[in-house]
Amino acid sequence: xxLAEHETGTVKTGDVELFYRRFGRPGxxxxxxxxxxxxxxxxxxxxxxxxxxxxxxxxxxxxxxxGDSTWSPSRAxxxxxxxxxxxxxxxxxxxxxxxLMGHSMGGRNATxxxxxxxxxxxxxxxxxxxxxxxxxxxxRVTRTVAGVPDSFATVDDALAYFGKDTSLSADxxxxxxMEAYLKQTDAGLIxxxxxxxxxxxxxxxxxxxxxxxxxxxxxxxxxxxxxxxVRGTRSDMxxxxxxxxxxxxxxxxxxxxxxxxxxxxxxxPDALIAAIxxxxxxxx
Numbered sequence: 301x302x303l304a305e306h307e308t309g310t311v312k313t314g315d316v317e318l319f320y321r322r323f324g325r326p327g328x329x330x331x332x333x334x335x336x337x338x339x340x341x342x343x344x345x346x347x348x349x350x351x352x353x354x355x356x357x358x359x360x361x362x363x364x365x366x367g368d369s370t371w372s373p374s375r376a377x378x379x380x381x382x383x384x385x386x387x388x389x390x391x392x393x394x395x396x397x398x399x400l401m402g403h404s405m406g407g408r409n410a411t412x413x414x415x416x417x418x419x420x421x422x423x424x425x426x427x428x429x430x431x432x433x434x435x436x437x438x439x440r441v442t443r444t445v446a447g448v449p450d451s452f453a454t455v456d457d458a459l460a461y462f463g464k465d466t467s468l469s470a471d472x473x474x475x476x477x478m479e480a481y482l483k484q485t486d487a488g489l490i491x492x493x494x495x496x497x498x499x500x501x502x503x504x505x506x507x508x509x510x511x512x513x514x515x516x517x518x519x520x521x522x523x524x525x526x527x528x529x530v531r532g533t534r535s536d537m538x539x540x541x542x543x544x545x546x547x548x549x550x551x552x553x554x555x556x557x558x559x560x561x562x563x564x565x566x567x568x569p570d571a572l573i574a575a576i577x578x579x580x581x582x583x584x
Contacts, residue, residue, distance in 0.1 A: 304349035313388035314376060319368035320361040320389060321345065324352025328580070329422045330395055332386060333360040336404030337441065339563075340367030340492060342480045344403075347565050350573045354580075361389055363406065365494035367481075375496050379514060383413035390420055399580060400525075401425035404537065404562065408516060415522040423583055424527040425576060428535050428564050430542045431516035431549075437536035437562060446501040451488030455479055458489060520549050527553045528579040530572055532560035554579060 307322040321341050324330075331351055333344045341360040352358040362369040364385055365377060372381075386409070390398055400421050402410030407429025414421040433441075444462070452458040456466040458478050468475040482489040503509045520527075529546055531538045547555050556575050560567035 304345055306345070306349070309392075311388050311392040313385060314372070314381070315374050316364040316372050316376075316385075317370045318361060318364065318385055318389060320359050321348065322393075323348045323358045323360075324356055326357055327355040329397055329399055330357040330359065330393075331399045331401055331425075332389060332395075333358065334363065334382075334386065334400070334402040334406030334410050335360070335366070336402075336406050337445065337493075337497065339403065339406075340481060342367065342477065344565060347569050347573060350569070351576060354577055357393075357395075359389065359393065361385070363409070365496065367492050371494040371496075375494075377494070377496055379409060379412045380416075382409035383416055386410070386413045387417055387420060396420070397422040399423045399425060401427065401576070402429060403427040403565065404429055411516060411520050411523060412514070414525055414527075415519045418524045421523075421525045423580065424523055424525045425579070426527065426529045427572065428530065428532050428538050428560075428562050430529075430531075430538045430546050431520055432539075432542065433537050434535075434539035434542075440536060442501045442504050445498055446505050448491055448493075448498050450495075451485065451490050452482065453488055455482065455489065458482055458491075517545075517549055520546070520553075523550055523552065525552065526579075526583055528576065529553055529555040530564060530575050531555065531557045532562055532564045532567065533557050534560060534567075535562045535564075537562045 309320055311318045333348055335341060341362045344360040348358040348360045363382055365371045397420055400410045400414055407426040414424040455478055459466050464474050481492055483492050547553055558568045558571040564572050
């Protein structure tokens with residue numbers, strides 16, 4: 301991935317400081333990108349740069365507790381907290397309305413934000429997100445997140461844990477990405493994600509996870525903005541049997557599929573960018 305030139309900034313909200321990357325110049329309605337649980341703003345640099353080339357500002361943010369945003373001392377990681385962070389970014393940037401885009405967990409947070417703050421969301425773009433995760437992918441993520449060590453001695457150790465080739469060259473995108481996702485501490489290299497999430501997923505494996513949760517099908521149905529849903533045909537998180545249900549949930553939904561795994565931006569960035577630009581062009 302080419303690390304396109306961009307500005308970075310921070311926004312203080314509640315007990316956290318949010319980090320963001322800003323691309324492009326003012327023009328069409330801007331885009332805010334919210335990453336997923338196992339990702340951060342770095343993963344969206346290429347896509348954000350290309351979307352900005354169409355004549356708009358694009359911001360990719362790190363959610364609280366992720367990437368270069370700070371961890372919440374009060375462990376305020378409710379869906380309302382994440383949605384409020386999106387609004388804090390908009391207010392900081394002086395954006396009245398935004399095309400709000402979220403991947404996976406970020407799609408969940410973006411959906412909530414769009415439903416709760418309809419006057420601030422021009423369109424909603426959901427990247428491989430449906431209100432209910434497929435069991436196979438859900439268990440994969442649960443085990444991976446729950447098992448993350450307290451620290452890694454080397455970048456190679458981290459690559460190995462996440463199933464990547466440790467012989468990758470120094471300039472390989474996967475190695476560079478892992479280096480960016482790790483932070484050096486006295487204890488070693490730690491993942492830039494609050495351990496709150498590891499504990500939460502371990503509780504699920506132990507049969508002590510939180511009961512229920514918000515009805516995201518209902519929330520998706522409440523969204524008043526035109527919505528694009530992009531599904532990876534090889535996704536283990538967005539089950540094929542949920543495609544029609546997602547379409548039926550809200551008349552404002554347009555659903556397209558691309559040849560990709562759950563990591564749509566990594567597997568098929570060109571197809572994703574084309575789908576988004578087409579959708580946004582139809583809304584103008």
